[in-house]
Amino acid sequence: MGDSVGEKMSKSLGNSLQVKEILKKVRGAELRWYLGSAHYRSMLEFSFEALEESAVAYRRIENFLKRAGNHEPIIDSKFADLMNDDLAVPQALALVSEWLSQGNTALTHGKSADVASAAAKIRGVLTVLGCDPFDAAFAASENSELTQAIDGLISLLLEQREAARSRKDFAAADAIRDRISGMGITVEDTPEGPRWSL
Numbered sequence: 513m514g515d516s517v518g519e520k521m522s523k524s525l526g527n528s529l530q531v532k533e534i535l536k537k538v539r540g541a542e543l544r545w546y547l548g549s550a551h552y553r554s555m556l557e558f559s560f561e562a563l564e565e566s567a568v569a570y571r572r573i574e575n576f577l578k579r580a581g582n583h584e585p586i587i588d589s590k591f592a593d594l595m596n597d598d599l600a601v602p603q604a605l606a607l608v609s610e611w612l613s614q615g616n617t618a619l620t621h622g623k624s625a626d627v628a629s630a631a632a633k634i635r636g637v638l639t640v641l642g643c644d645p646f647d648a649a650f651a652a653s654e655n656s657e658l659t660q661a662i663d664g665l666i667s668l669l670l671e672q673r674e675a676a677r678s679r680k681d682f683a684a685a686d687a688i689r690d691r692i693s694g695m696g697i698t699v700e701d702t703p704e705g706p707r708w709s710l
Contacts, residue, residue, distance in 0.1 A: 531543075537560070537563070538564070539567075540643075541570065541643035541645065542570045542571070543563070544641065544643045545566055545567070545569070545570040545605070545643055546563050546566035546567065546570075548641060549562075551598075551602055552599055552601070569609075571709065573638070574645045575709035576612055576616060576630075576634070577631055577634065577645055577646065578645070579707075580615060580628070583628050583631040583635060584632060584635075585632060585644065586633060586636045588607075588636060588637075590607055591604055591636060591637050595640070604637055607637070608634055608637050608638075611630045611633050612630070612634065615627055615631060615634070618630060620703065666697060666708050669688055669691070669692055670692075670705075670708065673685050673688040673689060673699075697709070
């Protein structure tokens with residue numbers, strides 16, 4: 513399947529652009545997520561803008577799952593029905609977006625059972641589609657010590673930002689946020705405090 517997809521993409525994108533070049537811009541799981549956005553019998557009009565939007569959407573899902581914790585994947589009946597209906601992957605991706613919204617709301621309100629339910633259903637879809645961030649293939653590429661170090665540094669910056677905001681030094685707070693953003697990190701202010709994601 514990988515070779516035929518690569519060949520089709522190479523033909524549709526021209527000889528100068530290869531899948532290897534695309535994978536310099538996004539990860540393999542993000543590319544798979546993007547390719548699933550069109551039905552398998554439909555044409556996919558490739559654009560780097562659409563690819564980046566899709567990659568950002570996948571990263572939101574990945575960040576939710578990391579915050580939710582490692583829940584065992586389950587195959588929800590709605591997802592199974594979509595797969596049995598001519599592999600309706602685009603509709604399944606829409607279903608994931610719905611569960612993601614519910615899961616983020618549950619996280620905000622501390623509803624752990626709802627978080628677990630959303631995370632398990634999302635992981636079920638991602639497992640079937642081959643882009644589950646908890647899959648061993650992805651986990652092997654992550655350095656947990658480095659992740660912990662980055663988390664500590666970002667937390668320190670966020671504490672400094674909060675201190676600047678509490679003393680009403682908004683210029684300093686904005687400067688810290690801009691520096692964090694410049695590193696490719698998004699800060700989201702929530703009622704429980706700031707939350708960051710790559």
